[in-house]
Amino acid sequence: MNHAHHHHTPTGSRLGATIAINVVITVAQVVGGLLSGSLALLSDALHNASDVVALIISAIAEKLITRTSTPEKTFGYRRAGVVAAMINSVTLMAIALLLIKEAVTRLIHPVDVSPGPVILLAILSIALNGLCVLLLKEEAEGSLNIRSASLHLFTDMVTSVAVLAGGVAVALFGVHRLDSLLSMGIALYLIYASWGLVIQSLSVLMQFTPPSVDVSKVEEAMLEEKAVRNIHHLHVWQLTDNDIHLEAHVDFHEDLPLSRVGDTLAGIEARLRNRFHVTHVLLQPEFEVCDDTDLIADAACRREPHDH
Ligand SMILES: [Zn+2]
Numbered sequence: 001m002n003h004a005h006h007h008h009t010p011t012g013s014r015l016g017a018t019i020a021i022n023v024v025i026t027v028a029q030v031v032g033g034l035l036s037g038s039l040a041l042l043s044d045a046l047h048n049a050s051d052v053v054a055l056i057i058s059a060i061a062e063k064l065i066t067r068t069s070t071p072e073k074t075f076g077y078r079r080a081g082v083v084a085a086m087i088n089s090v091t092l093m094a095i096a097l098l099l100i101k102e103a104v105t106r107l108i109h110p111v112d113v114s115p116g117p118v119i120l121l122a123i124l125s126i127a128l129n130g131l132c133v134l135l136l137k138e139e140a141e142g143s144l145n146i147r148s149a150s151l152h153l154f155t156d157m158v159t160s161v162a163v164l165a166g167g168v169a170v171a172l173f174g175v176h177r178l179d180s181l182l183s184m185g186i187a188l189y190l191i192y193a194s195w196g197l198v199i200q201s202l203s204v205l206m207q208f209t210p211p212s213v214d215v216s217k218v219e220e221a222m223l224e225e226k227a228v229r230n231i232h233h234l235h236v237w238q239l240t241d242n243d244i245h246l247e248a249h250v251d252f253h254e255d256l257p258l259s260r261v262g263d264t265l266a267g268i269e270a271r272l273r274n275r276f277h278v279t280h281v282l283l284q285p286e287f288e289v290c291d292d293t294d295l296i297a298d299a300a301c302r303r304e305p306h307d308h
Pocket residue numbers: 003280
């Protein structure tokens with residue numbers, strides 16, 4: 001069977017740039033936090049230090065993805081990006097929960113800080129995180145891994161807008177509670193946004209049917225080949241967010257010569273490729289072999305040993 005895998009091959013250099021930028025933000029915040037005595041800045045520095053780690057995880061994953069397959073790892077490290085997206089989006093959620101805890105504490109016990117360094121560093125953080133988001137914009141569209149990194153950096157930028165607003169509120173009106181309310185709102189948005197990424201990466205890891213594929217339409221398309229009597233024991237899943245794999249048993253009406261079986265399977269494969277963007281097709285032709293007729297063969301799949 002023909003194979004035409006669509007792999008994205010990102011350069012990774014842009015991730016490198018965002019890592020460097022986040023190191024700069026972290027160092028600037030540590031200095032600003034120590035100078036102003038602002039706990040908020042110091043805890044945000046800690047957060048940005050964890051961002052550096054998250055971005056490094058994404059970068060390592062992107063490197064691993066490009067490694068070639070071996071006899072021991074027939075898929076190579078192609079799922080590394082999905083695993084990285086999973087780790088980073090779960091971490092992002094944990095950070096959001098910490099932000100909420102912090103905000104509640106500050107709402108109850110407002111802290112006086114000198115607004116000068118807070119405002120300056122917030123502006124710096126908006127500019128630099130914004131730059132990071134722009135750097136990753138293109139690659140984010142084709143990769144769950146980069147999308148999780150980019151989303152995170154975007155929320156960091158928005159967080160800094162809130163910090164800026166809070167700093168200005170302190171400087172102009174002496175209002176100390178606005179900052180806490182804003183960061184709580186951002187934390188809730190963070191949870192909402194990272195929840196989507198957790199679900200997406202988990203769906204790939206659990207080998208759920210890709211959301212873009214309607215299995216009943218797939219069966220219909222496969223049955224358009226006249227020689228085919230029945231499609232059963234079908235699995236459709238994603239290796240990565242860009243690769244859809246499909247495997248199935250194809251029951252034939254007649255005991256056809258192998259060359260005609262091949263033509264039929266090629267016809268099915270072309271339909272799956274064109275209509276459902278399936279990148280990897282594996283079909284098992286059968287004539288009076290299998291008693292199964294169920295499209296989704298739960299019982300056959302659980303049988304020991306597996307009868308693929
Ligand atoms: Zn293959």
